[in-house]
Amino acid sequence: MERLTAHVHGLVQGVGFRWWTRSRALELGVTGYAKNLADGRVLVVAEGPRESLDRLLAQLRSGRTAGRVDLVVEDFGPARGDLTGFTER
Structure with missing residues:
Protein backbone atom coordinates (compact mmCIF):
# COMPACT_ATOMS: atom_id res chain seq x y z
CA MET A 1 0.00 0.00 0.00
CA GLU A 2 1.17 3.47 -0.90
CA ARG A 3 -0.02 7.05 -0.64
CA LEU A 4 -0.33 9.34 -3.66
CA THR A 5 -0.39 13.09 -3.19
CA ALA A 6 -1.16 14.92 -6.45
CA HIS A 7 -1.53 18.63 -7.13
CA VAL A 8 -3.71 19.07 -10.21
CA HIS A 9 -3.33 22.33 -12.15
CA GLY A 10 -5.73 23.70 -14.77
CA LEU A 11 -9.45 24.44 -14.89
CA VAL A 12 -10.28 21.88 -12.26
CA ALA A 25 -10.99 6.32 -7.24
CA LEU A 26 -13.95 4.24 -6.09
CA GLU A 27 -13.78 2.16 -9.30
CA LEU A 28 -10.11 1.49 -8.54
CA GLY A 29 -10.76 0.68 -4.88
CA VAL A 30 -8.57 3.41 -3.40
CA THR A 31 -9.35 5.61 -0.40
CA GLY A 32 -8.71 9.32 0.00
CA LEU A 57 -2.72 9.18 -11.95
CA ALA A 58 -2.86 8.16 -15.63
CA GLN A 59 -6.58 8.96 -15.73
CA LEU A 60 -5.96 12.37 -14.15
CA ARG A 61 -3.38 13.09 -16.86
CA SER A 62 -5.46 11.67 -19.72
CA GLY A 63 -7.30 14.87 -20.52
CA ARG A 64 -10.63 13.04 -20.32
CA THR A 65 -11.70 14.51 -16.99
CA ALA A 66 -14.52 16.81 -15.91
CA GLY A 67 -12.08 19.74 -16.10
CA ARG A 68 -9.09 20.81 -18.16
CA VAL A 69 -5.95 19.42 -16.56
CA ASP A 70 -2.75 21.21 -17.55
CA GLY A 85 -13.79 5.83 1.53
CA PHE A 86 -13.15 8.65 -0.93
CA THR A 87 -14.57 12.10 -0.20
CA GLU A 88 -14.86 15.46 -1.87
CA ARG A 89 -13.71 18.20 0.45
Whole structure:
Protein backbone atom coordinates (compact mmCIF):
# COMPACT_ATOMS: atom_id res chain seq x y z
CA MET A 1 0.00 0.00 0.00
CA GLU A 2 1.17 3.47 -0.90
CA ARG A 3 -0.02 7.05 -0.64
CA LEU A 4 -0.33 9.34 -3.66
CA THR A 5 -0.39 13.09 -3.19
CA ALA A 6 -1.16 14.92 -6.45
CA HIS A 7 -1.53 18.63 -7.13
CA VAL A 8 -3.71 19.07 -10.21
CA HIS A 9 -3.33 22.33 -12.15
CA GLY A 10 -5.73 23.70 -14.77
CA LEU A 11 -9.45 24.44 -14.89
CA VAL A 12 -10.28 21.88 -12.26
CA GLN A 13 -11.97 23.76 -9.43
CA GLY A 14 -15.53 22.73 -8.79
CA VAL A 15 -17.78 19.87 -7.91
CA GLY A 16 -17.61 18.21 -11.34
CA PHE A 17 -13.89 17.51 -11.24
CA ARG A 18 -13.93 16.33 -7.61
CA TRP A 19 -16.92 14.07 -8.38
CA TRP A 20 -15.13 12.67 -11.45
CA THR A 21 -12.00 11.98 -9.36
CA ARG A 22 -14.07 10.33 -6.62
CA SER A 23 -15.82 8.10 -9.17
CA ARG A 24 -12.51 6.92 -10.68
CA ALA A 25 -10.99 6.32 -7.24
CA LEU A 26 -13.95 4.24 -6.09
CA GLU A 27 -13.78 2.16 -9.30
CA LEU A 28 -10.11 1.49 -8.54
CA GLY A 29 -10.76 0.68 -4.88
CA VAL A 30 -8.57 3.41 -3.40
CA THR A 31 -9.35 5.61 -0.40
CA GLY A 32 -8.71 9.32 0.00
CA TYR A 33 -10.08 12.71 -0.97
CA ALA A 34 -10.08 15.53 -3.52
CA LYS A 35 -10.00 19.10 -2.23
CA ASN A 36 -10.05 22.54 -3.87
CA LEU A 37 -7.09 24.72 -2.91
CA ALA A 38 -7.21 28.54 -2.68
CA ASP A 39 -4.76 28.95 -5.59
CA GLY A 40 -6.97 27.14 -8.12
CA ARG A 41 -5.38 23.69 -7.86
CA VAL A 42 -7.06 20.54 -6.64
CA LEU A 43 -5.28 18.36 -4.10
CA VAL A 44 -5.87 14.63 -4.56
CA VAL A 45 -4.70 12.31 -1.80
CA ALA A 46 -5.25 8.58 -2.28
CA GLU A 47 -4.06 5.34 -0.71
CA GLY A 48 -4.07 1.87 -2.18
CA PRO A 49 -1.98 -0.57 -4.20
CA ARG A 50 0.62 1.16 -6.40
CA GLU A 51 -0.95 -0.26 -9.58
CA SER A 52 -4.32 1.33 -8.72
CA LEU A 53 -2.68 4.65 -7.84
CA ASP A 54 -0.74 4.62 -11.11
CA ARG A 55 -4.01 4.05 -12.98
CA LEU A 56 -5.68 6.94 -11.14
CA LEU A 57 -2.72 9.18 -11.95
CA ALA A 58 -2.86 8.16 -15.63
CA GLN A 59 -6.58 8.96 -15.73
CA LEU A 60 -5.96 12.37 -14.15
CA ARG A 61 -3.38 13.09 -16.86
CA SER A 62 -5.46 11.67 -19.72
CA GLY A 63 -7.30 14.87 -20.52
CA ARG A 64 -10.63 13.04 -20.32
CA THR A 65 -11.70 14.51 -16.99
CA ALA A 66 -14.52 16.81 -15.91
CA GLY A 67 -12.08 19.74 -16.10
CA ARG A 68 -9.09 20.81 -18.16
CA VAL A 69 -5.95 19.42 -16.56
CA ASP A 70 -2.75 21.21 -17.55
CA LEU A 71 -0.30 19.58 -15.14
CA VAL A 72 -0.28 16.96 -12.40
CA VAL A 73 2.57 17.02 -9.89
CA GLU A 74 2.67 13.82 -7.88
CA ASP A 75 4.51 12.40 -4.92
CA PHE A 76 4.37 8.83 -3.62
CA GLY A 77 5.07 7.71 -0.08
CA PRO A 78 4.12 5.03 2.41
CA ALA A 79 0.43 4.65 3.23
CA ARG A 80 -0.62 6.06 6.60
CA GLY A 81 -3.85 4.06 6.83
CA ASP A 82 -5.84 7.06 8.04
CA LEU A 83 -8.21 7.36 5.05
CA THR A 84 -11.58 5.68 4.62
CA GLY A 85 -13.79 5.83 1.53
CA PHE A 86 -13.15 8.65 -0.93
CA THR A 87 -14.57 12.10 -0.20
CA GLU A 88 -14.86 15.46 -1.87
CA ARG A 89 -13.71 18.20 0.45
